[in-house]
Every structure is written in structure tokens, then in C-alpha cells.
Amino acid sequence: MQGVFFIAACASVLAVALICIFLFANGIPAMKEIGFVKFLSGEMWRPNNDIYGILPMIVGSIYVTAGAIIVGVPVGILTSVFMAMYCPKKIYRPLKGATELLAGIPSVVYGFFGLVVLVPWIRELGRALKAMGWVRSSGNGNSILTASLLLGMMILPTIIGVTESAIRSVPSSYYEGALALGATRERSIFRVIIPAAKSGVIAGIVLGIGRAIGETMAVIMVAGNQARMPAGLLKGVRTLTANIVIEMGYAAELHREALIATGVVLFVFILLINFCVALLNGRTNRE
16 A cells, blocks of 8 residues: 555656646747746747847736635635624535535636626726716726636635635634633734644635636636736736637747747746645644
């Protein structure tokens, strides 16, 4: 059995290694041919003219992911606190089942929901803001704000599940001790329980960020897919993943290699996020 476990571990490592080799072997030469600086900082993406600049997609991915974090992280953490500390037993199972069901809904269904429900709402919101003079252009509903709201909903089950498990793993003596010292229930939770479960909470947030960055289908359906620098929350945007999926079907030669290089940039983003979280967890453990 030890040999079986070792082979399974090696297979996982080999899969990651093969993906890395494929990405970097095909993406780095394209970056060299286009120019690293020109590729990363260029603001124009015109494959027909051999102009490949992915800065709009990088900024768009950051904006959409940041919006999803702002929407999803507070709601997810507060929901997990309610489920772990406040939720009556009668409604815990239905609530738990609902959060787990969110994780099982296909991305395309989220996309349809965003296209049918969120896009018209954001369109009407933009028109109202324009009528009040707060914005110059109302947009058509396919925007950064729409994609952020939708992704915020999609990362909720990941954050809720991991954070709830982390909170429940904290010994009950921490909570009881804080109450015994005179702290209120809320103060005991947010000053004792949450800090004690910090590593698990951070892990849930990071998994949610990874889901938000890597999501493609739902974002394609609601973000507008405009390969230009973001001009506002109510304007369309194209993310790195959407750029790859939209054009990979007909890309060839340098165009195809440039899309693979886009995947390299996305892969490096994920590695940097994981590295930063590992450093943060290391500091937390030392403290």
C-alpha cells in the first residue's frame, strides 16, 4: 500500500509538472517573439495585425476578482459564523444543503442567471445613475459590476464550507473562556474564534479567489468581452480566461502561442497568490 500511495503522489506531481512544461515551453517563446514588456504592458489586442498586448485583460481580471472578493468574502464569512455559532438545528440541514447545492450548479447555469437577471438589473441601475447625473454612460448591463456580483455568488459555497469547518475545529474552551472573562458573544467570536481559525479562513478565501480568477463560462456571458482597458464599473471587460476561450478555437501560429502565453501569466498569478498565502500562514503560525 505504501507503494500505491507513493505512485498516486507521484502521479499528482507529474500532472502538475507536465502542465508547467507545456505552458512554459509554448508560452515563453511567444513572449520572446512579441517582447515581454510589449506583451505584458501593451494595451491593444489585435491578432489580425499581430499586435498582442494583454494589459487590459490583466487589469480586467484583477478588477473582476477584487469585486468578487468584496461581495463574496464578507457574506461567506458571516454566513459560516451563523451556521457554526447561531444556526438553530431545525434550519441547519436545509441551509447546509443549499450552500452545498450552490457548489454543484454548473457555471453555464450561473451564466444564464446573470444574463437573464443580473444584466437587466445592472442596466436599469446604470440608467438610473445616468439620470441622476452620477455617471456619463449607463452601459448595457454587461459590465465589471455584473461579473463581480455573479462571481461573488459563485465563490460563496467554497468560502462558507472551508470557513465553517475551520470555526468548528476551534476548541470550545476558547469560546467559553472568553465568555467567562466577560466578553460578549459577538466579541468572543470575532476576537477569539475567528483569529484562532485564521489559517482555515484564509484557505477558504484563497480557494474562492482561485475560483474567481479561473472562472470562464459565466464571465464570458455577462462581462461584455471587450478587449480594452476598463473604463468603469458599468463598462464591459475581458478577463484572461475569457480571452483564451473566445479565441483559441480559431487561433493559429503566433496567435495560438500568444494565447498559451496568456495562460502562463494566469498560472503565474495563481502561484503568486499561493506563495503569498503560504508566507502569511507561516507568519501566523510563528506568532
